Amino acid sequence: GQQLNQSPQSMFIQEGEDVSMNCTSSSIFNTWLWYKQDPGEGPVLLIALYKAGELTSNGRLTAQFGITRKDSFLNISASIPSDVGIYFCAGQRNTGNQFYFGTGTSLTVIP
Amino acid sequence: EAGVAQSPRYKIIEKRQSVAFWCNPISGHATLYWYQQILGQGPKLLIQFQNNGVVDDSQLPKDRFSAERLKGVDSTLKIQPAKLEDSAVYLCASSLRGWDTQYFGPGTRLTVL
Numbered sequence: 001g002q003q004l005n006q007s008p009q010s011m012f013i014q015e016g017e018d019v020s021m022n023c024t025s026s027s028i029f030n031t032w033l034w035y036k037q038d039p040g041e042g043p044v045l046l047i048a049l050y051k052a053g054e055l056t057s058n059g060r061l062t063a064q065f066g067i068t069r070k071d072s073f074l075n076i077s078a079s080i081p082s083d084v085g086i087y088f089c090a091g092q093r094n095t096g097n098q099f100y101f102g103t104g105t106s107l108t109v110i111p
Numbered sequence: 112e113a114g115v116a117q118s119p120r121y122k123i124i125e126k127r128q129s130v131a132f133w134c135n136p137i138s139g140h141a142t143l144y145w146y147q148q149i150l151g152q153g154p155k156l157l158i159q160f161q162n163n164g165v166v167d168d169s170q171l172p173k174d175r176f177s178a179e180r181l182k183g184v185d186s187t188l189k190i191q192p193a194k195l196e197d198s199a200v201y202l203c204a205s206s207l208r209g210w211d212t213q214y215f216g217p218g219t220r221l222t223v224l
Contacts, residue, residue, distance in 0.1 A: 004153070042115070042202050042215025043154065088153050096210050098167060101153030 004091055004102035012108045019076040021105045023089030031092040032072040033099065034063050038085045046087075047074070079109045113137065115216035117203050123222045129191040132219045136184070136205030142166075144213060145178055145188050146202040154202055160186060161209055193223045 006023050013019060023032070031050055035043035047058050049065035049072060056063055062075045072089055089102040116135040124130050136143050141162050146154035157176065158168040163183040171178070175194070180186040190197055200220050204213040 040220075041217050042204070044215070045212060048212070090153075092210065098156050098159065098210065099213070101155070104151070104153055 004089055004100055006087075006089060006102040006105050008105060009103070010106040010108070012110065013079055015079060015081060015109050015111050017079055019079055019083070019107060020073065021075075021087060021107075022071060022073045023091070023102045024071045025091055025100075026070070027091075027093060028069040029091035029093055030069070030095065031099075032063070032065050033090040033092075034061075034072070034074050035088045035090060035101075036085045037088060037104075043088055076107075079107075081109050081111055083107060084109050115203055115205055115214055117201075117216040117219055119219055120217065121220050121222075123224065124193055125224050126195055127192040129189065130193055130221060131187050131189045132201050132203075132221075134186045134188070134203030134216060136186075136203070137214055140205035140207055140214075141183075142206045142209045143180055143186050144204040144206075145186070146204065146215075148200040148202055148218070150199070157188070159209070166209065190221075193221075195223050197221060198223045 004025050034046045037043040047063040052069050053067050054065040060077045064073045086104045086106050088104050090099040092099045118133050143160045145157045148154045157171045158178045159166040160180040163180050178188045200218040202218045203216045206213045
């Protein structure tokens with residue numbers, strides 16, 4: 001199956017710091033999604049991106065659809081303890097196809 | 112609006128036993144998905160239903176896994192017989208139509224001993 005690589009694999013940061021993570025693919029995608037998964041719960045959609053170069057914000061979260069269409073980025077500004085969790089990217093090649101999920105970035109915020 | 116419901120939340124079985132998971136999607140959602148999430152990995156699609164028909168089951172290990180959505184609403188996923196490597200969280204998701212925004216349930220954590 002399609003492999004999406006996320007980096008970094010894990011992060012330990014101080015509360016208030018900004019966070020950056022990325023997701024790369026060997027294939028071109030037409031849609032990128034970013035999810036957050038809390039322990040014992042299913043993933044929750046944070047941001048959806050549909051166009052190369054698109055920059056979309058959701059509160060303190062900002063995501064970008066890479067211009068090569070093979071990558072995407074997620075930034076979290078001024079992190080807070082409730083940002084703790086695992087962040088997954090998901091990519092879709094064409095509308096109607098399945099989404100492939102990345103390997104996840106585990107975020108720990110130290111108060 | 113009620114979310115995607117799954118049960119049980121946890122299940123521990125011995126290898127070669129059988130197990131079944133149940134999912135009730137969000138009301139009105141035509142598309143239902145089952146994912147397998149192994150510890151430390153992202154979810155992997157097992158099967159996708161559109162109403163009561165299978166759209167994609169290419170990654171479902173059909174020798175031991177089966178799934179049905181008989182009335183186009185709730186769904187069951189069965190493993191028979193289970194292997195150690197089936198230990199994972201099984202996530203159900205639903206969407207209004209195929210491959211638009213998916214809403215996930217809390218998952219069933221399966222441990223095979």
